[in-house]
Amino acid sequence: MKTTKQLLGAVSAFALVAMTSAPALAQGTSAGTEITNTVNVTFNVNGVTQNAETATDVFTVDQRVNVTVTNVGAATSVAPGETDQALAFDVTNLSNSSVDLELTALLNAGTAANISNIRVYLDTNGDRVLDATELAAGPITYLDEVGSSATGVTVAVIVLADFGLNAVNGDSFDVALTANAHAAGGAGSLGAELVESATNTTGIDTVLFDGQGATDALRDGAFSAIGTYTVAGAVVDVAKASRVVSDPVNGTNNPKAIPGATVEYCITVSNATGAATATDVDVTDDLPFDVTYDSAFGIFVDGDATCANGTAGGTFTANAGVGGEDRVSGDLSDVAGGQTRSLYFRVTID
Incomplete structure (x- = not known):
C-alpha cells in the first residue's frame, strides 16, 4: 500500500x-456533474428513409x-x-x-x-x-x-x-x-x-x-x-519507623528510649508492582528539637526495605527545617515498580 x-x-x-x-x-462521479443521454430513432415510410428523431435527457448527479x-x-x-x-x-x-x-x-x-x-x-x-x-x-x-x-x-x-x-x-x-x-x-x-x-x-x-x-x-x-x-503513574508509599539502638544504661541489650539513647530512623519509599518508575526522589526530614543528629553514623541512601545495605550520602543542615529544626535530606535512585529504597540515619535523645 x-x-x-x-x-x-x-x-x-x-x-x-x-x-x-x-x-x-x-x-464515483462528482456531485453536480450533468449526465446527458441522447437516443436516436430512424424509420422508413413506404421504403423511404425518413428524418431521424432524437430525444435527450439530462440529469444532475447528487x-x-x-x-x-x-x-x-x-x-x-x-x-x-x-x-x-x-x-x-x-x-x-x-x-x-x-x-x-x-x-x-x-x-x-x-x-x-x-x-x-x-x-x-x-x-x-x-x-x-x-x-x-x-x-x-x-x-x-x-x-x-x-x-x-x-x-x-x-x-x-x-x-x-x-x-x-x-x-x-x-x-x-x-x-x-x-x-x-x-x-x-x-x-x-x-x-x-x-x-x-x-x-x-x-x-x-x-x-x-x-x-x-x-x-x-x-x-x-x-x-x-x-x-x-x-x-502510568507511580504508586508511591512512604513509611517512617524508628528503633532504639542502644541506651546509656542497657547498652545494646534490650535498650530503652531514654535520654542519651541512640535511635535509628528508617524512611522507606516503595512503588507498587506494575506502576511507572518514580524518578527524582528527594527525601527531606526535619528533626524534632528533642534529638541531636548523630554525625558519627552519618546518612545512608538507597538502602533496602529493612534499611540496610545503603551507601553513605545525604546532607545534614543545621536549623534549615521549618521553625529552625535541623534537617536531614537525601536523593534516592529511581524507584521502579515493585521496588523499595530507603534512607536511614541516627540521632541521640537529648
Missing part, C-alpha cells in the same frame, strides 16, 4: 494545508456524503500532571464532493476532573507528531474545503489534552473525535451543516451515506472514533 501527499489550493487560518491519500471505496474518522496507533500512556499529550487521528472525506468537516473532541469515558484542555491541531506533515510550528499554528475547529477523489482524501490531525495530578495509575480516558460534514463554504469559512434532502429535485440533492461511528448515528452526516489515554 502506498501513501501519497496531496495539496489543496486555497488555505486560511483553519484551512487544510496538507493531506495524505488513503485507499477507500471509489467515490451529493453523496460520507466521512470516516480513525484513531491511529495504540493507547497513549500519560503520567499524572503531564500536559499536551497526543492522540493521532485520520479524518477522511469519502464524499463525491468537497466538504468542510467540523471537528469536535470530547471526553467519552473517564474522570472529567482529571483531564482538561482537549483540543485539535492540524498535523500538516502527517508524521503523527505535533512539532513546534504545528503547535504554534493553534488549535482548529474544522477542516476547510477537504476535496474528494476516487480513493478519498485523508487529513491527519492530533488531539492534545492535559492531565491532573490526581489521575492515578491505571486510569483511562476515552476521547471521541467527531467529524461532521458541512457544505464547502469557501476558503476560510465553515459552510452549513449538510442534511438529507427531503425530495428529489432537478438540482444537487444530498444523500447522507456515512456509517455509524463510536458515538454518532448511522447516516447522520458525521463519524466518530475513540482514542484512549492510559495513566
